[in-house]
Amino acid sequence: MTRNRGMAVCAAALGVLLVALATPILAHHSTTMFVNDKTITLEGTMTEVAFGNPHSLFFLDAKPVEGPNEPMKNWSVEAPNPRRLTGMGWQRDTIKAGDKVRITGYARKDGKPQILFIEISDDKGHHFSEKRENYTGN
Amino acid sequence: MNRVPGTLWRSAMGVIVIAGLCALPSVAQTSSNASGKKTAAPAGWQEKWVGMYEGQDREGKIAPPGFKVLYPPEPDTIELVDSLLQPWAKARGLTTSYELEDPGQICRPTGPLRGNATSEFELLASAEKITIVGGTGGGILTGGIRRIYLNRGHLKNPPLTYYGDSVGHWEGDTLVIDAVGFNEKTWFSRDPQRHTEALHIRERWKFVANDGWLEKTITVDDRFALTAPYTVTRYFEKLPDATAQPERLCLDTPEARRAWIKLYKRYERDYEEERKNMGSNVSLTEER
Amino acid sequence: MPIRTDPYGLLAAAFALTFALAALPAAAQAPAATTTAERPELKGPDFTGVYQLVPSGASLPGGLRNQGGPEEIPLQPAAQATARASSPKDDLAKLCMPVGPFRMMAWDGNKMDVYRSPGRITMLYENYFLGHMRTIYLDRPHTPGAPLWVGDSVGRWDGDTLVVDTNRFNEHTWLNSAGAPHSEDLRLTERYRLVDGGKYLEVRMTAEDAKVLTGPYTYTRYYERVNTEIQEDICNDDLETVVE
Numbered sequence: 001m002t003r004n005r006g007m008a009v010c011a012a013a014l015g016v017l018l019v020a021l022a023t024p025i026l027a028h029h030s031t032t033m034f035v036n037d038k039t040i041t042l043e044g045t046m047t048e049v050a051f052g053n054p055h056s057l058f059f060l061d062a063k064p065v066e067g068p069n070e071p072m073k074n075w076s077v078e079a080p081n082p083r084r085l086t087g088m089g090w091q092r093d094t095i096k097a098g099d100k101v102r103i104t105g106y107a108r109k110d111g112k113p114q115i116l117f118i119e120i121s122d123d124k125g126h127h128f129s130e131k132r133e134n135y136t137g138n
Numbered sequence: 139m140n141r142v143p144g145t146l147w148r149s150a151m152g153v154i155v156i157a158g159l160c161a162l163p164s165v166a167q168t169s170s171n172a173s174g175k176k177t178a179a180p181a182g183w184q185e186k187w188v189g190m191y192e193g194q195d196r197e198g199k200i201a202p203p204g205f206k207v208l209y210p211p212e213p214d215t216i217e218l219v220d221s222l223l224q225p226w227a228k229a230r231g232l233t234t235s236y237e238l239e240d241p242g243q244i245c246r247p248t249g250p251l252r253g254n255a256t257s258e259f260e261l262l263a264s265a266e267k268i269t270i271v272g273g274t275g276g277g278i279l280t281g282g283i284r285r286i287y288l289n290r291g292h293l294k295n296p297p298l299t300y301y302g303d304s305v306g307h308w309e310g311d312t313l314v315i316d317a318v319g320f321n322e323k324t325w326f327s328r329d330p331q332r333h334t335e336a337l338h339i340r341e342r343w344k345f346v347a348n349d350g351w352l353e354k355t356i357t358v359d360d361r362f363a364l365t366a367p368y369t370v371t372r373y374f375e376k377l378p379d380a381t382a383q384p385e386r387l388c389l390d391t392p393e394a395r396r397a398w399i400k401l402y403k404r405y406e407r408d409y410e411e412e413r414k415n416m417g418s419n420v421s422l423t424e425e426r
Numbered sequence: 427m428p429i430r431t432d433p434y435g436l437l438a439a440a441f442a443l444t445f446a447l448a449a450l451p452a453a454a455q456a457p458a459a460t461t462t463a464e465r466p467e468l469k470g471p472d473f474t475g476v477y478q479l480v481p482s483g484a485s486l487p488g489g490l491r492n493q494g495g496p497e498e499i500p501l502q503p504a505a506q507a508t509a510r511a512s513s514p515k516d517d518l519a520k521l522c523m524p525v526g527p528f529r530m531m532a533w534d535g536n537k538m539d540v541y542r543s544p545g546r547i548t549m550l551y552e553n554y555f556l557g558h559m560r561t562i563y564l565d566r567p568h569t570p571g572a573p574l575w576v577g578d579s580v581g582r583w584d585g586d587t588l589v590v591d592t593n594r595f596n597e598h599t600w601l602n603s604a605g606a607p608h609s610e611d612l613r614l615t616e617r618y619r620l621v622d623g624g625k626y627l628e629v630r631m632t633a634e635d636a637k638v639l640t641g642p643y644t645y646t647r648y649y650e651r652v653n654t655e656i657q658e659d660i661c662n663d664d665l666e667t668v669v670e
Contacts, residue, residue: 049393051391051393052391052398053386053387053394057394057398058397059397112408
């Protein structure tokens with residue numbers, strides 16, 4: 001494929017510039033491996049809780065509430081950074097490995113056992129949730 | 139000798155005008171180092187340039203008064219790059235494994251094209267080089283450090299690295315930077331938009347708005363991945379000298395580091411499984 | 427014959443004028459601060475440069491040589507027990523996390539570059555993941571805050587010697603590769619000076635931690651000033667096996 005330099009490129013770049021300026025800035029999470037229109041709610045037991053920047057990560061042995069006949073799997077949950085979590089009231093040791101939890105998150109496009117955190121509740125009355133429209137990812 | 143016909147003259151002027159219009163978004167951008175006039179370093183440049191900077195798009199900050207941001211940051215850069223990706227590069231993006239190949243997943247450097255406008259950075263200097271920590275230069279979080287050598291041209295066979303081989307020279311008050319020698323592990327943006335080792339980044343940095351802002355005009359080219367180069371302009375406000383450089387680490391707790399590496403290895407194993415399964419479906423005995 | 431005034435020509439001239447105006451230098455700013463009160467980094471010699479740790483055992487002019495090291499640190503019995511119970515696989519260096527200045531300044535093969543900026547001296551390490559970045563703020567007190575991997579460093583000049591005081595460490599790092607722990611009371615004092623006509627940078631590193639050490643401990647290292655460049659060294663390009 002030949003590349004045009006000079007005039008045609010200028011014109012194309014200028015055209016793209018005009019289009020780009022006309023396009024509103026997108027504020028949502030960019031196109032990654034999660035969908036933003038399908039959520040999964042998991043019920044199970046935390047196996048690992050790891051707070052960290054830029055993303056925290058949890059593991060739980062769980063199955064989806066909508067698929068009670070599915071086998072138990074060790075799911076992972078990508079979650080916000082510690083400041084956002086503590087901002088929800090969720091301290092590092094509030095929920096621990098061994099606690100029974102219910103977590104909702106966005107599903108993956110490829111169906112792998114991982115979700116993008118939206119909210120969590122445990123059997124001690126804790127409930128924390130993320131305002132998903134502010135989550136811009138990394 | 140005949141006078142140039144009026145219509146031809148007007149067409150020529152029209153070409154000059156359009157060329158001028160095209161040059162305007164990237165004001166002083168020229169096509170290569172050779173076309174600019176190299177000068178000695180400005181007297182006292184280190185004192186002026188060294189320090190802490192904060193990018194546009196922080197709350198309330200857009201660009202210095204009188205200056206227009208020509209390309210907003212991601213995700214609109216994503217759209218721009220998408221429009222320029224060659225078909226095979228687009229296809230490569232579709233088959234890229236985010237978990238295994240996004241350098242940021244386990245805190246490998248994210249490269250010189252991510253975390254652009256919104257990042258802070260610090261400039262450090264010696265007589266031989268100017269070093270940028272963070273900002274355009276990658277994020278501090280993931281080891282984004284570029285050393286821009288002022289005392290030499292490009293190495294003959296630079297090792298291919300995340301941040302490339304960057305060299306700079308002065309053209310009056312403008313620092314002109316040229317970078318090649320990139321590995322293929324980083325992306326054009328936080329989407330899997332892949333570049334090749336032919337990535338070539340040219341930058342022109344200069345102070346504007348009463349020396350309060352640093353303007354960076356960045357031209358990104360990759361003759362194998364893009365159909366054309368693109369140029370972005372970014373503004374960074376110079377902060378007071380006493381501004382702290384906070385410690386910033388990617389996956390900054392041992393448990394987070396271990397957890398993400400565990401996830402990475404899980405995806406690695408899944409990937410190997412899938413490959414093996416695909417392989418077992420291929421029959422080698424049915425060659426005709 | 428002169429070419430008559432022509433709208434395109436006028437436009438082109440207007441562009442040319444705009445470019446010419448844009449090229450004018452910006453209005454001059456106030457002159458940069460130059461007194462050492464405002465620029466404490468100028469009170470002492472210029473350490474800016476690239477440095478390579480001299481291997482232990484090598485003898486330098488004047489009989490100077492590396493002395494001591496993190497492995498010889500005198501631990502209290504409880505700390506010794508903690509160290510004995512640790513395993514090399516738990517060394518956070520294997521996860522490419524910072525090892526802290528006490529270990530890093532004695533790290534075999536350590537290479538770093540040093541810069542000075544208004545009010546500070548900065549150290550970057552070739553092995554950026556293990557050494558990270560150290561900002562040494564001059565002539566000012568410690569700031570409070572969360573515990574850090576490389577600690578909070580403040581420095582002052584004592585003649586030709588830069589004296590650096592670092593505290594506010596987190597408890598994740600080891601004091602040596604054998605798992606020697608430290609508390610959040612760990613405090614490092616470093617004394618940097620150029621020796622042998624500026625060819626070498628001498629580092630005297632003292633650790634104090636009343637909860638863990640039997641007393642303050644000091645080691646000495648020499649760094650050669652070199653002309654070679656810092657290379658990119660990405661620790662987690664090759665991940666060691668992590669036990670799950």
